[in-house]
Amino acid sequence: MNDFEAYSSNRAAWVPAGKHARRRRARRFLAYRRSGRIAAAAMICAAIGLPAIVATSPSATAAQLVSSAATGAGSSNARSAPAQGGASGTVASVATSSFTITTSTGQKVTVEEKSSTTYEKGTTSSSAKAVTKGQSVLVLGTVNSTTITATQVVVGYKSPSIATATAKVVPFTKGETTASKEVGQIPADWSAGSGTIVSGTTANKATEAALAAYPGAIVDRVAKLSNGEYNVHYIGVNWPHHVFESSSFKVVGAL
DSSP, X not given: XXXXXXXXXXXXXXXXXXXXXXXXXXXXXXXXXXXXXXXXXXXXXXXXXXXXXXXXXXXXXXXXXXXXXXXXXXXXXXXXXXXXXXXXXXXXEEETTEEEEEOTTOOXXXXXXXXXXXEEETTEEEOGGGOOTTOEEEEEEEEETTEEEEEEEEETOOOOOOOOOSSOOEEOOTTOXXXXXXXXXXXXXXXXXXXXXXXXXXXXXHHXXXXXXXXXXXXXXXXXXXXXXXXXXXXXXXXXXXXXEOTTSOEEEEO
């Protein structure tokens, strides 16, 4: 081996101490950035009420965690919208593919009709033509604020015979403080947002039972609680905001 070959071989095997130091600093910097992202994600989780479960992979970013919170992924918190519910009232106006109703407390509701919407009048099937101004109706479907995309419309609706509610619905009045009272039986371990949102026949039965006991509001979701009972959530009135039903859809309380 000549002098040049010996020099080249030694140079390839030798790394200056300064380069080692730079590598150590680079590794510390990358570790700091990763820990910084994890800390930021944990702070965001704490702010929005999520458990701070973060994967060791740097790809588990805060943005992904916030996205999971927005979609309700991995959570049973029953506050998702829109969900299945409904309202009852009197038809105020009729247009092509939609109509409006006014509830007994004066709340205005827009009902959007689809080709899949079904209609009943009395005990027989009907059509959209049965919906006319002045008719009493029950509307069941997907609720988004004061708009209902109807899956079912019952024309000439009469509430089923049930026990009289132990308290009257308080209509919504702008600027007034929300009423605060509790009647009947409220599950001891219940908390706002608990339960699992239900749909289909179950949601329809719970919605109709609640509106029969406390008419005038809009049901915007129904949640099944861990004890098998139901929590029907109301909007559009100052009271009640929650109606509780047994597993057989009997109204047992409200708050």
